[in-house]
Each structure stands twice: as structure tokens, then as C-alpha cells.
Amino acid sequence: MALIQIHEADNVAVMLEDVKAGEAIISAGITLVALEDIDKGHKIAIRDVQQGEAVIKYGFPIGHAVVNVKAGSWVHTHNCKTNLGDVLEYEYQPNLLQVPAACNHMTFQGYKRENGRVGVRNEIWIIPTVSCVNRTAQLLAKWANDEFAGVDSVDGVFEYTHPYGCSQLGDDHETTQRILAALVNHPNAGAVLVLGLGCENNNIAEFKKVLGEVDAERVKFLIAQEVEDEVVSGQEVLKELVAYASKYERSECAAADLVVGLKCGGSDGFSGITGNPLVGAFSDQLVACGGSSILTEVPEMFGAETILMNRAKDKAVFAKIVTLINDFKDYFKSYNQPVYENPSPGNKKGGISTLEEKSLGCTQKGGRSIVCDVLHYGQSVSAKGLNLLNGPGNDAVATTALAAAGCQIVLFTTGRGTPLGTAVPTIKVATNSDLFRHKANWMDFDAGQMLAGKSLETVREEFFQYVLAVASGQQTKAEIMGFREIAIFKNGVTL
Structure with missing residues (x-):
């Protein structure tokens, strides 16, 4: 039985295949006996976790144990609950990571417009x-x-x-x-x-x-x-x-002319291991080329927001991120809704237990680059680099907001699958190879290759070339099927 411990500090690991109660697990230096049936993509305790103790994944708390959990136990919504609460105060503690440049004069065939912008479709x-x-x-x-x-x-x-x-x-x-x-x-x-x-x-x-x-x-x-x-x-x-x-x-355009949206939906236990890190690596490479990427889904930053805040390029951008997070929490509270009401049933079935767990996986789509700006809903991008965009997690609303912000392409990772497409080419990235094979009419790229031993760097290069091919005219599955919906956020009275 194979499993993966993502960070050395983690007290849970992710099963790479189904395991039955009583089966021995010997993998990556870990020896366990499964105490119950656990589906692939779900978490197994790799040591005893006491009631009230933090459950650690990605090196960060994703919640706390509500009962004593023995090593070999399934860790999910029945015994792990969120730590999230209300609006918080934050302190800027810069942690600007060094992201190696990896551009190599990347180009695509696009449409140059008179105002200096570039389209990937005409x-x-x-x-x-x-x-x-x-x-x-x-x-x-x-x-x-x-x-x-x-x-x-x-x-x-x-x-x-x-x-x-x-x-x-x-x-x-x-x-x-x-x-x-x-x-x-x-x-x-x-x-x-x-x-x-x-x-x-x-x-x-x-x-x-x-x-x-x-x-x-x-x-x-x-x-x-x-x-x-x-x-x-x-x-x-x-x-x-x-x-x-x-x-x-079409004429030759530099990768610096690309603005790419970063989105996930229908996540599973592998989203934070394959698809989202792959998109994050793509984002870092695009930023190194002088291009722009935009990360949205503010509720799916809750629990991981300090990682983004500490990558803000300066205190002004840090303050914008704080406002972005706390204003969205206030929006939840204004309707008497808990700020941690996520993940969805599909997320839970895929192995995600709490919003922190989903957020720590979700924010990986932003890679390691400096956050250069924060955009209001409906605002167009102006700063080169990684931007954050105010918007909900809802797939149709978020992808529409990314298109409206100026993204010519949206990258959409999923472990559950969706045929969704928006006004711009929407590339569906499968986080596991089973999904990629099962829904070949929906999915565009298989990030599950990484679970079979292919390196992130190798898959990133393949993926970057695929995105450039789409930018040059290759149709996505959503385009072929005619999925091109938009949805607009609504918060008030209808007469």
C-alpha cells in the first residue's frame, strides 16, 4: 500500500490507493496497520493524535482532532474539525521567496490589438x-x-x-x-x-x-x-x-503578453499534491517570463491567507489582502453564515475535511511568487506578476470574474471533474489519472502523472507547452463541447 506524507511535520498522510482494515502499510519509511477501510485520496493518521491536538498536513494545521485518533485511523470530518473563526488581525511578516527564473523566450501565436493587448482567440x-x-x-x-x-x-x-x-x-x-x-x-x-x-x-x-x-x-x-x-x-x-x-x-507574441486565471473546483485529496502545485509552478514560470496570473476564490484562502499576506510586495499590498479577507468574512457574517462553511460534499467525498485543508491546497495555485496587487471584483489587471482577485469560490462566478479581469485563459484544476467553460478557453487539469481517463471528454491535462513518479519540473514543462498551444489556437475540451457560460455576482435586492 502506497501513501504520501507531504511535509515532515505532518501527522497524517494521503493514501495513494484504497486500503482495507487490517492491511499492512509499508511506504516511504512509514509502517502502519490500517484500522479501518480508507479510500485513496483520504487521510490516515501516521501517529496517535490526541483530542484537541492539531491535525497537520502540508506542514500546517488543517483543524483539530475532536477525539483521540490512533495511528492507522481514517482522519476525516467525523474526527477532525476546523480551527477557523471570525475576523482576525494580522501583522505583516514578509517572507518573499526566491523563485528561479525559467522563461527561455517562450512565445505563442496570438492576435495583437491596436491598444497593445493580445488575444488568444479572434x-x-x-x-x-x-x-x-x-x-x-x-x-x-x-x-x-x-x-x-x-x-x-x-x-x-x-x-x-x-x-x-x-x-x-x-x-x-x-x-x-x-x-x-x-x-x-x-x-x-x-x-x-x-x-x-x-x-x-x-x-x-x-x-x-x-x-x-x-x-x-x-x-x-x-x-x-x-x-x-x-x-x-x-x-x-x-x-x-x-x-x-x-x-x-495570428502573429508571434511573447509569453509576457499572457494573463492567466487560476481556479480550482471539485477538489480531492490529490489537488494539493498534483494539480494545484503544477499550476503554481506554471504561474511562477509565467511571472518569470514577464506575464501575469490571477488567483481568486477568497473563501478558499481562509486558513492559508497569512502565506499570501507574507508574500505581499509591500505593506500597501499586505493591507489590501487583509481587507480582501476580512471583508469577505464580514459578507458571510452579514447573512449569519459561518465563514468556514466549506468544503462541498464533493470535496469531502474526495478526501478534504476542512476549509483550512482545502485552502492550503487551493493557494498553491499561486506558486511562490510575490503578490503584486489585489483587484476588486470587476476590475481589470494592470500590474505584471501574481495578482489576487476578489471573488467567491463558485465556479461560474469566479471564472467569469477572471475573464473580466483580463485573463485570456483560465486554468481549472479538479479532482472530481466538470465540463465547465467560461468566456475564455478553460483548461481542465485532472489531479488524478483515473479522472483524466474516465472523463476524457472533459479533461485537458493529466497532473496525476506526478503520482506515478514524474517530476514536477518535467510535467510543468509539458504543461507550459500545452498552454502555449491553447493560446495559439488549440481548442480546449470545453470549447469543443460548447461550454461557454458567464455568471455575475449578486448581493442585493431584485425589484
Whole structure:
């Protein structure tokens, strides 16, 4: 029976295969007898842990034992509980790690835009200002993809429907406008049709105030109530936009032009051992090349936040991270919800017991780089390097926020599997090889190779080349299947 002790200080290890009660385990210098059946990916106590004592994984506490736990016992939600609580005070204790540069002049074939940004796709996007015209947007996208199927220089026409744009107040209304404006300005969109109804709160005249100045050839507007047949009128506008976008061709771009989002969902016991460390190593390499990465899912930083805080480039960024964490805790408390209400049922089934355990695995996607900035929800990235983004753990909302922040690609690690895709190419990284084989139609890359003995450095190089191939036009599984949803955060009243 094989297991892995991640850190020398750990008092639990992770099973690499199922074990039955009574079976002997001799692995990596550890000799145990399993006291009960334990599934792979789950934790086994490698020494006695007394009631109230910290359960240690990754070298950090992931909770405490609520009963005496004997060596060889299964450690999970029945005997391990969170240490998390309310809002905390923090002190800046800089621990800026040295991350070796590993760039080697990495390039990809992308689309250079006039404003200096670079896209990895040259698509036409239809952005509804309000849900009332969602179906119109769908009809127009279907027509355009049939009509312009032979136009090689355009990578497709896609609508991004949502349930908002009217009957919202205050922050929610502004949030919807910011996210939609960021998508209109996204470099993966060669051209954009903004489709409105006419009487909505987020009517085109109001939306333009948030959107700012745009290229009138690249972005066109259509108000459905002001034309006799909005579908026919929309088709005419799309003809103009396809003609405009067709002028772009792929050319060599530096890896420094990439902005990549970092996300996980449906984690398992291997997420913090394979997929998330792999994405973290990728992030460090991209930052070394002069590129940018963005880590979100604030609730999944709880319990591991000091690791990120102590990597802040200065006290100003440290203060932003403190605000990011404590404001999100206050958001939970404002609805009388516990701040530690995570992990999900799927996470627990995969072997994760507490939010600290999930967070310590989750934050590994940020690698070891210095945290250079913290972004508000709906804010676009401006600083090169590793950024943190305010957003929830919800997969659809978080990936949309990453796209809106300027990510051309999102890296999504999972040990449970999901077909999810957002407005930008979403690369699904399987944390175990069983998942990669079982859901080959969902998963793009197998990080489980690391469990079979392949080194992190070797897999990182393979993965970096794969990401560059996607940036150069290779489609992800989500793109092939047509999974391209967006979701916008909501926190207030609907009229």
C-alpha cells in the first residue's frame, strides 16, 4: 500500500490507493496497520493524535482532532474539525521567496490589438445589456456561425447571456455593468455587438457611460425596440463586424503578453499534491517570463491567507489582502453564515475535511511568487506578476470574474471533474489519472502523472507547452463541447 506524507511535520498522510482494515502499510519509511477501510485520496493518521491536538498536513494545521485518533485511523470530518473563526488581525511578516527564473523566450501565436493587448482567440461576441434579449442573442449567434463558417480568420460568434441588466439596485447594478463592460473590451473578442432592449436600467445610453470610449468599427450597438426586426438588423450588423474582425491574423507574441486565471473546483485529496502545485509552478514560470496570473476564490484562502499576506510586495499590498479577507468574512457574517462553511460534499467525498485543508491546497495555485496587487471584483489587471482577485469560490462566478479581469485563459484544476467553460478557453487539469481517463471528454491535462513518479519540473514543462498551444489556437475540451457560460455576482435586492 502506497501513501504520501507531504511535509515532515505532518501527522497524517494521503493514501495513494484504497486500503482495507487490517492491511499492512509499508511506504516511504512509514509502517502502519490500517484500522479501518480508507479510500485513496483520504487521510490516515501516521501517529496517535490526541483530542484537541492539531491535525497537520502540508506542514500546517488543517483543524483539530475532536477525539483521540490512533495511528492507522481514517482522519476525516467525523474526527477532525476546523480551527477557523471570525475576523482576525494580522501583522505583516514578509517572507518573499526566491523563485528561479525559467522563461527561455517562450512565445505563442496570438492576435495583437491596436491598444497593445493580445488575444488568444479572434471571436465575435454578442453581449446583451439585459436578459430580455438573451434569446435574440442566441438566434443571432446561431445564424452567424452557420453563415460565416468558412471565414477562417474568425474563431466563432458567441453570445454571453445572463439574467440581469434590469430590476437591480446600487452595487448589483454597477457590478453587472462593470463585468459586461470588461467583456466588451476583452482582447479575445475581435469585434462585439452590444445588444439592448431599450427600456432596461442598463440601457445602452447608460451602459456607454461605464464602457467608455470604444472603436466604433469594433463595437456596435443595437436597440431591439428601435428597429422593426431585431434579428434581421442584428444580422446586418454582424456582417460588418465579421468583415472588421477578419483583418486580424495570428502573429508571434511573447509569453509576457499572457494573463492567466487560476481556479480550482471539485477538489480531492490529490489537488494539493498534483494539480494545484503544477499550476503554481506554471504561474511562477509565467511571472518569470514577464506575464501575469490571477488567483481568486477568497473563501478558499481562509486558513492559508497569512502565506499570501507574507508574500505581499509591500505593506500597501499586505493591507489590501487583509481587507480582501476580512471583508469577505464580514459578507458571510452579514447573512449569519459561518465563514468556514466549506468544503462541498464533493470535496469531502474526495478526501478534504476542512476549509483550512482545502485552502492550503487551493493557494498553491499561486506558486511562490510575490503578490503584486489585489483587484476588486470587476476590475481589470494592470500590474505584471501574481495578482489576487476578489471573488467567491463558485465556479461560474469566479471564472467569469477572471475573464473580466483580463485573463485570456483560465486554468481549472479538479479532482472530481466538470465540463465547465467560461468566456475564455478553460483548461481542465485532472489531479488524478483515473479522472483524466474516465472523463476524457472533459479533461485537458493529466497532473496525476506526478503520482506515478514524474517530476514536477518535467510535467510543468509539458504543461507550459500545452498552454502555449491553447493560446495559439488549440481548442480546449470545453470549447469543443460548447461550454461557454458567464455568471455575475449578486448581493442585493431584485425589484
